[in-house]
Amino acid sequence: MTEDNPTQSDATPDGARTGVWLIGARGSVATTAVAGCAALASGMHPPTGMVTETDAFAGSGLPPLGQLVFGGHDTASCPLPKRAEHLVAGGVLPHGLPAAVYDGLAAADACIRPGGPLPGGSLSGGPLPGGSLRPSGAEGEDPREEDELIDAFAADITAFTRDNALARTIVVNVASTEGSCRGDDAAMPPSSRYAAAALRAGCPYVNFTPSTGLHHPRLRGEAGRRGLPHAGRDGKTGQTLLRSVLAPMFAQRALPVRAWSGTNLLGGGDGSALADPGAAAAKNAGKERVLADNLGGLPEGQLHIDDVPALGDWKTAWDHVAFDGFLGSRMILQTVWQGCDSALAAPLVLDLARIVARAHEAGIEGAVDGLGFYFKDPDSGPADLPGQWHELLALAGRLRAAA
Numbered sequence: 513m514t515e516d517n518p519t520q521s522d523a524t525p526d527g528a529r530t531g532v533w534l535i536g537a538r539g540s541v542a543t544t545a546v547a548g549c550a551a552l553a554s555g556m557h558p559p560t561g562m563v564t565e566t567d568a569f570a571g572s573g574l575p576p577l578g579q580l581v582f583g584g585h586d587t588a589s590c591p592l593p594k595r596a597e598h599l600v601a602g603g604v605l606p607h608g609l610p611a612a613v614y615d616g617l618a619a620a621d622a623c624i625r626p627g628g629p630l631p632g633g634s635l636s637g638g639p640l641p642g643g644s645l646r647p648s649g650a651e652g653e654d655p656r657e658e659d660e661l662i663d664a665f666a667a668d669i670t671a672f673t674r675d676n677a678l679a680r681t682i683v684v685n686v687a688s689t690e691g692s693c694r695g696d697d698a699a700m701p702p703s704s705r706y707a708a709a710a711l712r713a714g715c716p717y718v719n720f721t722p723s724t725g726l727h728h729p730r731l732r733g734e735a736g737r738r739g740l741p742h743a744g745r746d747g748k749t750g751q752t753l754l755r756s757v758l759a760p761m762f763a764q765r766a767l768p769v770r771a772w773s774g775t776n777l778l779g780g781g782d783g784s785a786l787a788d789p790g791a792a793a794a795k796n797a798g799k800e801r802v803l804a805d806n807l808g809g810l811p812e813g814q815l816h817i818d819d820v821p822a823l824g825d826w827k828t829a830w831d832h833v834a835f836d837g838f839l840g841s842r843m844i845l846q847t848v849w850q851g852c853d854s855a856l857a858a859p860l861v862l863d864l865a866r867i868v869a870r871a872h873e874a875g876i877e878g879a880v881d882g883l884g885f886y887f888k889d890p891d892s893g894p895a896d897l898p899g900q901w902h903e904l905l906a907l908a909g910r911l912r913a914a915a
């Protein structure tokens with residue numbers, strides 16, 4: 513952390529503001545990010561959990577927190593100040609914070625536009641700028657509708673950038689997790705339509721969820737062709753963060769892992785979205801990949817996600833690791849992670865938006881190397897957290913050199 517100032521002072525030279533367009537802008541993670549950014553920018557809270565506020569990124573030219581402007585798409589209509597009050601009731605945000613950052617929440621709320629179909633294509637989101645309804649656009653439907661919806665989303669993002677005189681806008685997907693997408697050229701799931709809209713609007717894209725996003729076959733390579741940076745997938749905030757530290761430890765100490773089992777209990781919107789087996793499968797694929805990549809194969813053991821509405825945004829994750837010691841002695845490691853999901857995720861969302869904004873400014877195109885530190889299922893790079901940290905520092909150095 514920089515010593516005298518709770519937030520980095522190395523503003524972009526021209527002082528232009530940066531847009532952060534959140535897909536799922538009324539969700540827990542998005543609301544915590546918007547409220548938290550306002551609280552940090554005004555010095556109300558220290559930037560705990562934000563790597564971009566440490567010395568690692570000093571002088572890298574990241575946009576300051578006070579110059580981030582928020583907007584986004586959502587299919588829900590609950591105003592952000594009210595959503596923030598719900599998060600206080602759930603123990604996610606501190607008492608008094610929504611009132612203290614009301615202006616920031618209200619300003620972001622005014623920039624939220626109706627989103628498109630819900631995961632599964634079941635519902636239209638709301639009115640288009642011209643007053644008509646967003647097309648329902650279920651998978652497999654008319655490609656013209658799909659194109660119109662992407663155009664409408666892109667127009668929303670372009671208007672936000674123009675109306676707020678922003679230097680650039682970063683689109684970040686923090687919407688509900690959708691089920692795995694078919695690996696063919698079929699109609700795009702909602703996350704891919706938003707990703708396509710981001711590119712159409714000339715914006716860098718970050719996928720903080722396991723949803724398909726830019727991984728749809730029709731979008732592969734498209735960001736690089738348009739000269740835009742992107743990063744993903746699925747923020748690494750709890751159980752998988754711990755796995756990316758522990759799995760390399762077993763491998764490096766030559767301790768064969770016989771079985772690795774895990775259970776997650778969580779509630780909130782994420783818990784109910786992950787009660788759908790398709791969405792849970794998309795999430796678990798990233799969690800398991802961390803083990804397979806670090807251990808050279810997937811050990812025995814299952815991974816479960818249980819929706820427990822009473823827990824709200826708080827998650828308990830158990831891991832049970834059975835491993836062999838010297839002369840075949842059998843040993844067990846058990847871990848319990850209890851965390852507030854959105855409080856873990858929001859600082860990462862802010863970090864990623866700032867880093868990818870700076871990468872765009874520095875002319876970096878395609879998948880940004882060095883961001884595996886933040887993701888369960890990164891596009892490239894090492895699978896162990898120490899290796900990923902090393903790569904992140906190298907990225908900070910490249911951004912500094914370009915400053």
Ligand SMILES: NC(=O)c1ccc[n+]([C@@H]2O[C@H](COP(=O)([O-])OP(=O)(O)OC[C@H]3O[C@@H](n4cnc5c(N)ncnc54)[C@H](O)[C@@H]3O)[C@@H](O)[C@H]2O)c1
Binds near residue numbers: 539690
């Ligand atoms: N620690 C974490 O919290 C964490 C870690 C990694 C990834 N994630 C991912 O972040 C995402 C958000 O998590 P959350 O806890 O904020 O969930 P949430 O349910 O609180 O919020 C999701 C928001 O997305 C909106 N939404 C759903 N479909 C949409 C669509 N088609 N268009 C626009 N908006 C849509 C919902 O209305 C809701 O407001 C999830 O996909 C989750 O898996 C969270």
